[in-house]
Amino acid sequence: MNRTLIIAEAGVNHNGDFDTALKLIDEAAAANADFIKFQTFKTENIVSKNAKQADYQIKNNDNEDSSQSSMLKKLEIPIEWYPMLKSHAEKSNIQFLSTAFDLDSLSLLNDLNPKLYKIPSGEITNLPYLEKIASYNKPIVLSTGMSTMDEVVASVETLIKKGISKEQITVLHCNTEYPTPMKDVNLKAMLTIQKTLNVNVGYSDHTLGYEVAIAAVAMGARIIEKHFTLNRTMKGPDHKASLEPTELREMVKAIRNIEFALSGDGSKQPSPSELKNLEHARKSLHLTRNMLKGEIIQRKDIIAMRPGNGISPMEIYDVIGKKLNIDLNEQDQLTWKNID
Numbered sequence: 640m641n642r643t644l645i646i647a648e649a650g651v652n653h654n655g656d657f658d659t660a661l662k663l664i665d666e667a668a669a670a671n672a673d674f675i676k677f678q679t680f681k682t683e684n685i686v687s688k689n690a691k692q693a694d695y696q697i698k699n700n701d702n703e704d705s706s707q708s709s710m711l712k713k714l715e716i717p718i719e720w721y722p723m724l725k726s727h728a729e730k731s732n733i734q735f736l737s738t739a740f741d742l743d744s745l746s747l748l749n750d751l752n753p754k755l756y757k758i759p760s761g762e763i764t765n766l767p768y769l770e771k772i773a774s775y776n777k778p779i780v781l782s783t784g785m786s787t788m789d790e791v792v793a794s795v796e797t798l799i800k801k802g803i804s805k806e807q808i809t810v811l812h813c814n815t816e817y818p819t820p821m822k823d824v825n826l827k828a829m830l831t832i833q834k835t836l837n838v839n840v841g842y843s844d845h846t847l848g849y850e851v852a853i854a855a856v857a858m859g860a861r862i863i864e865k866h867f868t869l870n871r872t873m874k875g876p877d878h879k880a881s882l883e884p885t886e887l888r889e890m891v892k893a894i895r896n897i898e899f900a901l902s903g904d905g906s907k908q909p910s911p912s913e914l915k916n917l918e919h920a921r922k923s924l925h926l927t928r929n930m931l932k933g934e935i936i937q938r939k940d941i942i943a944m945r946p947g948n949g950i951s952p953m954e955i956y957d958v959i960g961k962k963l964n965i966d967l968n969e970q971d972q973l974t975w976k977n978i979d
Contacts (some may be wrong), residue, residue, distance in 0.1 A: 640902040643856050643894050644841075646736065646757075646780075646864040647672035647887060650877050651714040660720065661727055662869055666884040668731035670891045675733050676757065676864070677724070679748055680740035682711040692876075710876065718747065725751055745771055753777070760784030760815050760843075763794045773801035779808050780862060782843045784815030788835060795836055805838050809862050812855075813843035817880040824851055829858060845880055849890040856897045865890060921947025924958060924973045932966050941973065949974055 647667035653660035660677070667675040690707040716724075716737075728735035738757040739745040745768070748756075755778040762768045763786050772779065779798060783791050795808060812829035824846060833840040841862030842855035852863045866881035882890060909917065922943040930940060938959055943952040949972040950958060961978045 640898055641861070643860060643898060644674070644862045645672045645891055645894060646674040646676050646862065647733075648676050648843075648864050648866040648881075649868075650676070650678050650866055651711075652866070652868040652873070652875060652877055652881060653677070653714075653716070654873060654875050655713050655715070657720060657723075659869065660716070660724060663867070664724065664728050664731055664733065664735075666869065666887065667867070668728070668733040670867075670884065670888040671895075672887065672891055673734060674736045675728055676736040676738060677716060678714075678740065678759075679716060679721075679737040679744040680711065681743055682708055682715060684741035684743055686711060714875075721747070721751060739772075742768060742771055749775055755780060758782060758794075760786065760813055763790055766797065769794060769797045770801055773798045773803045776802055777807070779803060780811060780841070780864075781808065782811045782813045782864075783832070784813035784843070784845075788831065791832060792836065795838065805836075809839040809841050810836065811841045811843040811862060811864060814845060817845050817877060818847045819845040819880075821846060821851070826851065826855060826858065829855060829860065833859065847880065849882060849886065849893070852890060853893050853897060856894050857901065863890075863894060918946045918948040921945070922952055923947045923949030924952060924955060925949070926967055926969055926971050926973065929968050930963055930966070932963055934963050936961050936963065936973075936978070944970065944972075946972075948972075 647670065649660070649663040649667065653663060664675050686707045688706065688708050692707050692710055725735040734754055736753060736755070736757060737748055738759050739748050740759060740762065756772050756775060758772060758779060758781045760782040763781065763783060781794060791810065795810065798808060799805065810832050812826065812832060814823055816823065829840050829842055839861045841860040842852060843864040844852045845866065849865060852865055856863060866877050867887045868878045868881040868883060871878050871881060871883055922945050924941050925944040927940055927942050936958055941955065941958060958973065958978065963977060964979045965977050967977065
C-alpha cells in the first residue's frame with residue numbers, strides 16, 4: 640500500500656511563543672502526521688522595510704502596521720529554539736521540518752540534519768536558493784504556488800543540473816491564496832506536473848476544510864501539506880486558513896482510509912468481506928405456485944427471489960420447458976436436482 644506523507648504545517652502559527660510551538664508539535668503528533676513543519680527566516684534577509692503585507696495578512700493580523708517586516712519579525716523562531724523543538728518532536732514520534740526562506744536559514748537548518756528540504760512557493764524563481772538547497776543532496780519537496788509550468792520546469796531542471804535526481808524530488812501543486820477559493824484549486828494541474836516532469840507529485844492545501852486534500856490523495860498525491868493551528872480565532876496571518884487539531888486528526892484518518900481504498904490490485908471480483916452476503920442479496924429461481932411431479936415448467940411458473948443460492952435467473956431459459964421430478968410448493972427454490 641502506498642503511504643502518503645502528511646506534513647502538518649505549523650508555519651508561523653506559534654505566534655512567536657515557545658510553549659505554543661511545543662503544543663503544535665504535540666497536536667501534530669497526536670494526529671499521527673508524519674512531519675511537523677515550521678518556517679525559518681531572517682526578516683532582514685527576505686523583505687525590505689517598505690514591503691507591504693498581502694491583503695489576507697492585513698485582514699488576519701488586524702493591526703495598524705501594514706509592513707511585512709514588522710509582522711515577520713514577531714514571527715521569527717529564535718535560533719536557540721531549534722534544538723529544543725527538534726528534540727521535542729523526536730520524543731513525540733514525529734519528524735521535525737522547517738522551510739527556509741533565505742540562504743542563512745538554509746545553513747541553519749542544514750546543521751539540524753533534516754530528512755528532507757522544503758522549497759516554498761516564493762523561492763521557486765530564486766536561483767541562488769535553488770542551487771544551495773540542491774548542494775545538500777537530500778530529498779526535496781517543491782511548492783509551486785503562483786507558478787507557471789515553465790517556471791516549475793526551470794526550477795526542477797536547476798535542481799537536477801546541480802545533482803538532485805528526479806527520484807529525490809516531489810513537486811506540490813499549490814495555490815498561494817489564504818484561503819484558496821475552490822474555483823481556483825485546479826487540482827488537475829497536479830497531474831499535468833506529473834505528466835510533464837515524470838516526478839512524484841503532491842498537494843499543498845490552502846483551502847478551507849480538507850476535502851480537496853483527500854481528493855488529491857485519490858488522484859495520486861504522494862505528499863499532502865496542510866496548515867493547522869491550535870485555534871483559528873488567534874491573530875496572525877495563517878490561522879484562519881488552517882485546520883484546528885480535531886480537523887487535522889480527521890484529515891489524517893481520512894487519508895489513511897483512502898489509501899486502503901486504493902490498495903486493491905484493480906481486478907473486479909468479490910472481496911472476502913462481501914462474499915458472505917452474496918446469497919442474501921442475489922436471487923435465484925423459485926416457483927410461483929404449487930406444482931406436481933411431471934409438470935412442465937412454464938415462464939409464468941417461476942420468479943426470481945432471494946436467497947440466491949439456487950439456479951441463477953440468468954439461466955431462466957434453460958429451465959423453461961423442463962419437467963419437475965418432485966412435488967414442490969409455491970416459493971420453493973428450484974435446483975437442478977429437481978428438474979429433468
